[in-house]
Amino acid sequence: MRSGLALAAGIRGIGALMLERLPGFRDFYPEDCARRDFLFRVWTEAARRHGFRRYDIPTLEPLELFTEKSGPEIVSQLFNFTDKGGREVALRPELTPSLARMVGARVATLKKPVKWFNIAENFRYEKPQEGRLRSHFQLNCDIFGEPGPAADAELIAVCLACLRAFGLGPEDFALRLSDRTLWTLLLEAMGIEGTAAMEVLGIIDKLERTPREETLKRLQPHFGDASEDFLGQFGMLMALHEFGEMADFMRSLAPNAGIREKTETRLGVWRELLDALDAMELSPFIRIDLGIVRGLAYYTGFVFEVFKLAPDGPGYAGRALAGGGRYDHLVSKLGFPPTEAVGFGMGDVTMTQFLEEKKKLPPIIEAPDVFIVAAGEAERRAALGLAGRLRAAGIRTEYALRAPGFGKQFRLAGQCGARLAVVVGTDELAAGNVRLKDLASGGESVVPLSGAPAAVRVALEEGIGSA
Ligand code: HAM
Numbered sequence: 001m002r003s004g005l006a007l008a009a010g011i012r013g014i015g016a017l018m019l020e021r022l023p024g025f026r027d028f029y030p031e032d033c034a035r036r037d038f039l040f041r042v043w044t045e046a047a048r049r050h051g052f053r054r055y056d057i058p059t060l061e062p063l064e065l066f067t068e069k070s071g072p073e074i075v076s077q078l079f080n081f082t083d084k085g086g087r088e089v090a091l092r093p094e095l096t097p098s099l100a101r102m103v104g105a106r107v108a109t110l111k112k113p114v115k116w117f118n119i120a121e122n123f124r125y126e127k128p129q130e131g132r133l134r135s136h137f138q139l140n141c142d143i144f145g146e147p148g149p150a151a152d153a154e155l156i157a158v159c160l161a162c163l164r165a166f167g168l169g170p171e172d173f174a175l176r177l178s179d180r181t182l183w184t185l186l187l188e189a190m191g192i193e194g195t196a197a198m199e200v201l202g203i204i205d206k207l208e209r210t211p212r213e214e215t216l217k218r219l220q221p222h223f224g225d226a227s228e229d230f231l232g233q234f235g236m237l238m239a240l241h242e243f244g245e246m247a248d249f250m251r252s253l254a255p256n257a258g259i260r261e262k263t264e265t266r267l268g269v270w271r272e273l274l275d276a277l278d279a280m281e282l283s284p285f286i287r288i289d290l291g292i293v294r295g296l297a298y299y300t301g302f303v304f305e306v307f308k309l310a311p312d313g314p315g316y317a318g319r320a321l322a323g324g325g326r327y328d329h330l331v332s333k334l335g336f337p338p339t340e341a342v343g344f345g346m347g348d349v350t351m352t353q354f355l356e357e358k359k360k361l362p363p364i365i366e367a368p369d370v371f372i373v374a375a376g377e378a379e380r381r382a383a384l385g386l387a388g389r390l391r392a393a394g395i396r397t398e399y400a401l402r403a404p405g406f407g408k409q410f411r412l413a414g415q416c417g418a419r420l421a422v423v424v425g426t427d428e429l430a431a432g433n434v435r436l437k438d439l440a441s442g443g444e445s446v447v448p449l450s451g452a453p454a455a456v457r458v459a460l461e462e463g464i465g466s467a
Contacts, residue, residue: 024126024134034364036137039348039355040119043139046165050158052117052141057098059121063088069097069330071297073202077124079134091123095140096298096343097330103144104336112145115154131319131350142343144331149269151342152302152326153276159306159322159344160285166360173321173354176289177304180325181266182250183293189255190230196222198297204234205295238291243274246288273302294325298333301326304344308354321354322346367417369460372399372424373409379424386424386434386452393453395460414439420459422452438464 021027028036044054063080070093080090092098095118103114119139126132141158143151156175163173180201187197203218210218212231219227233253240246247267254260277286294303303325307316324344331339355361370390374383380403390397398416400409413421423435433446436459443464447455 022134024128026133026135030366031364034366035352035361036348038362039352040137040139042165043119043162043346044117046161047117047139047141047158050115050141050154050161052115052158055099055102055116055118056120057092057095057102057118059092060089061092061098063090065097065101066090066093069100069298069333070094071198071202071295073295074124077126079123079125092120093122093124094296094345095120095122095138096142096296096327096345097334099140099142099343100327100330100341101334101336103339103341104331104334107144107331107337107339110145113151114144115141116144117141131353133349137348138345139348140343140345142341144339144341146342147328147340149273149302150276151340152273153280155324155342155344156277156286156304157280157282159304159324159346160282162346163306163321166355166358168354168358168360170284171309172358173285173306173308174287174316175285175304175306176287176292176316177302178288178290178292179266179270179302180293180299181301182263182270182290185259185263185266186250186253189253189259190223192222201293202295204291204293207234208291234291238289240290241288243270243288246290294323298327298330299325300328302342306346308357318353319350320347321350365417367419368396368398369418370395370397370420370422370456371409371413371416371418372397372422373406373413374399374403375406375423375425375429377403379426379429382429382449383424386422386449390422390453390456393457395453395456420456420464422456436464441465 026032063078066078067075074093078090078093080088083089099116099118103110103116117140119137121135121137123135125134128134139162141155141162143155156177160175183201183204184197187193187200192200200219200222203215207215216227216231219230223230237246237249240249247270250263250267251260254263274283274286277283292303292305294305304323305320306322307320308318309315310317322344324342326340326342328340329338330341331337352361372383372387372390374380383399387397387399398418400412404412410421418439421437421439423437425435428435428446429449432449434449434452435444435446436455437444438459441463445455445459445464
C-alpha cells in the first residue's frame with residue numbers, strides 16, 4: 001500500500017519529502033480543466049434551457065445530515081471528523097440532503113415548482129476503481145413541489161438532454177426506468193415490509209455486481225428456503241421491458257384485492273409517465289427495467305439509472321452515468337413541511353470516459369489570438385502598452401516575458417499556436433505603425449499603432465492573405 005507521503009530521497013538525492021496525491025483524488029492540469037469546463041458548460045446550458053436555476057451548498061455539513069438521511073451505504077463511505085469546535089462533521093458525499101434542507105427552510109415562500117441545478121464536488125471513501133473515485137463532480141437537477149408524474153417526465157427529459165447535448169443518442173446509452181412503489185408492493189405481497197424491505201432493496205441494488213452465491217446468502221434471512229425462488233422471479237421481472245408484460249407480471253403476483261388495487265392505481269401512474277415521455281419523443285431512450293432500485297435510502301417512487309450500451313450486445317457497459325428518482329419524504333424527515341421532490345445526479349468520471357470513447361470531446365484550443373514581437377528594448381514599452389490595449393479589447397494576447405531576440409520571439413509565437421504576430425519593429429514604430437503577420441498564411445499588413453485593436457480584430461476574423 002503506497003502512503004500519501006513518500007520519501008523520494010532516491011529520486012531527488014537530497015532526502016527531499018515528496019507529497020503524493022491521496023488515492024482516489026485527481027489533479028487537474030490545464031488541459032484536464034479545459035475538458036472539465038467544456039463538460040460543465042454543456043451541462044449548465046442544458047439545465048438552463050429546461051428552466052433550472054443554480055444553487056449551491058456548503059462542502060462541509062453536520063455528520064447527522066447524512067447518517068440520518070442517505071442510508072447505510074453512503075454512511076460507510078463518509079469522510080468525517082470532529083472539527084475544532086467539537087462538532088461531528090462530514091464532507092458532502094452527495095448534494096440531496098443539503099438541498100432538501102435549503103428548500104425546506106424556505107418552502108412557504110418559494111414559487112413552485114422549484115427547479116434548481118448545481119455542479120459540485122462530492123467526496124466518498126470508496127475503493128478507487130474503474131468509474132469510481134473518492135472525489136467526483138456531479139451535476140444535480142431537482143424539482144420540488146410537484147407530486148405528479150409530469151415532474152418525473154420533466155426531470156428525465158433534462159437528464160437525457162444533458163447527454164444528448166454532446167451528440168449522444170439512443171444507440172449510445174439508455175435510461176433504465178424502475179419504481180420503488182411497485183417494488184414495495186411486490187415485497188409487501190411477499191410479506192416483507194419496513195426495514196426488511198429496505199434491506200432487500202439494498203441487496204437487489206448490488207445484484208449485478210455480486211456473485212449469485214453471495215446474493216443468495218444475503219437473501220437467506222428474508223426469504224429462507226424461498227431465496228432461490230425469489231431470485232428466479234426477479235430474473236423474470238428483470239427480463240420484462242415492455243409495459244404490458246411488466247404490468248401483467250405485477251398483477252399476477254398480487255395476492256389479494258388490496259394489493260391488486262394499489263398495483264392497478266400505480267400502473268395508471270406509469271401509463272401517464274410513459275405517455276408524457278412518448279409525447280416528448282423520448283421513448284427510444286427509455287427501457288423499463290425493474291432491476292434498478294437505487295442504493296440511497298430516501299427514494300419513494302420512480303427511480304432510474306443511465307448506462308452506456310454495451311458495444312457488442314443488448315446489455316449495458318460500465319458503471320452508471322447518472323441516477324435519480326423521486327424522494328417525497330426527505331424534506332419532511334428534516335423537520336420541514338412535506339414537499340414532494342424528484343432529482344438526479346450525473347457524474348463527471350464516467351461521463352468524461354464515455355465522451356472520450358465516443359470521441360465527443362472537442363479539441364482543446366487554448367492558444368492566444370496574438371503574440372507581440374518587439375524588435376528590441378527600445379520598442380518594448382510600446383509592446384507592453386499595446387498588449388494592455390489588445391487585452392482590454394478582449395483579444396487573447398501573449399508576449400515573451402524575457403524579451404529574447406527577434407527570431408526566438410517568432411518561434412515562441414509559433415509554438416504557442418498564436419494566429420497573428422504583431423511586430424513592433426523599429427521603422428514601423430518610428431512611423432507610428434505596427435506590422436501584423438498571419439502565422440498560417442504568412443500574409444502581412446502594416447496598420448497604425450493607435451488603431452491596432454480594431455485592425456487585429458478584423459485580421460482575426462478575415463485573415464490576412466499572403467502577398
Ligand atoms: P448516486 O447514484 O449516488 O446518486 O450518484 C449519481 C452519479 O454520480 C452516479 O451515477 C455516478 O455517475 C456518480 N458517482 C457517484 N459516486 C461516484 C464515485 N465515487 N466516483 C465517481 N462517480 C460517482 C446521488 O448521489 C443522488 N444524490 C442523486 C440525486 C439527486 N437523487 C435525487 N437528486
